[in-house]
Amino acid sequence: MSTLMENTTSSPGPETGAETGGGMGEIPSFDVTLRIRRYSPETHGDEAYWQEFTVTAYGTDRLLDALHKVKWDVDGSLTFRRSCAHGVCGSDAMRINGRNRLACKVLLKDLNPDKPILVEPLKGLPVKKDLVVDMEPFFASYREIMPFLITGGNEPTRERLQSAEQRERFDDTTKCILCAACTSSCPVFWTDGQYFGPAAIVNAHRFIFDSRDDGAAQRLEILNDKEGVWRCRTIFNCSEACPRGIEITKAIKEVKRAMITRAF
Amino acid sequence: MTTTQTQAAAQLPIENPGEAYKRRKTTRGNFELYSWVFMRASGVVLLVLIFVHLFVNLVAGEGITAIDFGFVAGKWASPFWQVIDLVMLWLAMLHGTNGMRTIVNDYAERDGLRMWLKIALYTAFVVVTVLGTLVIFTFDPCPADAPANLLPSFCTA
Numbered sequence: 001m002s003t004l005m006e007n008t009t010s011s012p013g014p015e016t017g018a019e020t021g022g023g024m025g026e027i028p029s030f031d032v033t034l035r036i037r038r039y040s041p042e043t044h045g046d047e048a049y050w051q052e053f054t055v056t057a058y059g060t061d062r063l064l065d066a067l068h069k070v071k072w073d074v075d076g077s078l079t080f081r082r083s084c085a086h087g088v089c090g091s092d093a094m095r096i097n098g099r100n101r102l103a104c105k106v107l108l109k110d111l112n113p114d115k116p117i118l119v120e121p122l123k124g125l126p127v128k129k130d131l132v133v134d135m136e137p138f139f140a141s142y143r144e145i146m147p148f149l150i151t152g153g154n155e156p157t158r159e160r161l162q163s164a165e166q167r168e169r170f171d172d173t174t175k176c177i178l179c180a181a182c183t184s185s186c187p188v189f190w191t192d193g194q195y196f197g198p199a200a201i202v203n204a205h206r207f208i209f210d211s212r213d214d215g216a217a218q219r220l221e222i223l224n225d226k227e228g229v230w231r232c233r234t235i236f237n238c239s240e241a242c243p244r245g246i247e248i249t250k251a252i253k254e255v256k257r258a259m260i261t262r263a264f
Numbered sequence: 265m266t267t268t269q270t271q272a273a274a275q276l277p278i279e280n281p282g283e284a285y286k287r288r289k290t291t292r293g294n295f296e297l298y299s300w301v302f303m304r305a306s307g308v309v310l311l312v313l314i315f316v317h318l319f320v321n322l323v324a325g326e327g328i329t330a331i332d333f334g335f336v337a338g339k340w341a342s343p344f345w346q347v348i349d350l351v352m353l354w355l356a357m358l359h360g361t362n363g364m365r366t367i368v369n370d371y372a373e374r375d376g377l378r379m380w381l382k383i384a385l386y387t388a389f390v391v392v393t394v395l396g397t398l399v400i401f402t403f404d405p406c407p408a409d410a411p412a413n414l415l416p417s418f419c420t421a
């Protein structure tokens with residue numbers, strides 16, 4: 001079952017790596033081991049496997065830099081998503097030491113270097129290859145809550161005005177970058193993938209509480225579903241995972257409250 | 265730089281990689297909303313009922329030593345305690361059953377397993393609630409042909 005393959009690639013970097021002390025101006029470096037959960041059906045069959053890579057890193061390096069080093073210098077077949085590399089695009093959410101994080105926002109020096117760093121694809125979404133998951137179930141729920149402005153009446157001739165307070169009401173939920181870290185950290189979502197998930201509720205919240213939007217009733221109706229907000233068990237995994245620091249559990253609570261006010 | 269490689273637990277293969285994901289069906293309605301509100305409301309009431317129950321039975325008067333068939337019969341001779349215990353029984357059973365329903369939904373992954381667990385759950389609810397209700401209204405502290413040493417002293421009178 002567990003075949004252990006050991007292969008040593010010649011290192012392009014310094015041989016020892018660890019704390020190479022030296023002359024003035026030399027940047028201290030350290031070795032980190034990444035333990036990556038890989039899945040490559042076309043070359044390795046239908047089973048996932050763990051592979052460890054040890055690379056030399058610097059104090060300012062993020063996990064994404066280490067992944068780049070592996071992909072560019074050691075094993076080009078390692079597959080992961082990234083685009084902006086600066087926490088804006090939401091491409092590189094993954095499970096790092098068991099927690100959903102953006103690889104481009106996690107500094108290696110903040111992770112325990114004594115143990116290998118566990119890097120896994122997001123949980124609860126089908127894995128396509130290595131760290132790349134199929135985001136479709138996530139985006140399907142996002143589409144269902146109609147993430148666009150819905151208005152009634154006549155088209156105004158100038159822009160739709162809004163006071164600073166009205167804008168503040170939903171400011172927090174405008175920050176979402178659709179990385180899926182929240183939804184794929186939720187055990188209720190893991191069960192069968194039918195729960196709408198925190199991200200869909202966050203993005204519904206962004207419009208429900210927008211004074212310019214008239215679609216609140218429709219969106220509340222959509223989320224008042226067996227698989228909607230009522231499946232939330234208030235465990236805060238989503239709030240803990242969100243790289244934008246959105247108070248997700250609070251947003252879900254506000255949507256629940258709006259539904260209760262509407263029903264009674 | 266060294267790399268090692270070991271096998272991990274199997275990853276679910278994707279059945280149809282190109283296929284569009286679909287939510288199984290829309291299940292809108294107020295049921296889950298009312299169920300959510302009920303859990304909170306019944307929880308608050310249960311908090312009061314359970315602690316009154318524990319205090320009256322175990323602490324007040326002669327405390328725990330006073331409990332026997334006679335003590336129970338004495339309480340249920342009063343419609344006040346009959347109603348209190350009936351409400352506590354029904355709320356605890358509805359609350360507990362609804363809570364277990366949530367847990368089954370959250371943890372059982374296959375539809376068939378879910379169905380059987382819920383059938384077992386609802387059967388247990390009916391049996392306990394019906395028997396409990398019956399006992400509250402028909403309790404007899406001196407059942408005929410019971411061993412005399414188990415009965416309260418006033419039965420022999």
Ligand code: HEM
Nearest residue numbers: 233303304307308310311314356357359360362363364366
């Ligand atoms: C002492 C008074 C009680 C209070 C204040 C209380 C409160 C609550 C609340 C608010 C929930 C909902 C949690 C959620 O939706 O996430 C809950 C769930 C639950 N309750 Fe109670 N409850 C009490 C007594 C009981 C009793 C007597 C039982 C058993 C008969 C029980 C069994 C459950 C179960 C099985 C759940 C589901 C667990 C979950 O959803 O995480 N509770 N309770």
Ligand code: SF4
Nearest residue numbers: 176177179180182242
């Ligand atoms: S709410 Fe936060 S964790 Fe969830 S998708 Fe948006 S940015 Fe990512």
Ligand code: FES
Nearest residue numbers: 085087089090104
């Ligand atoms: S690569 Fe864009 S968010 Fe990390």
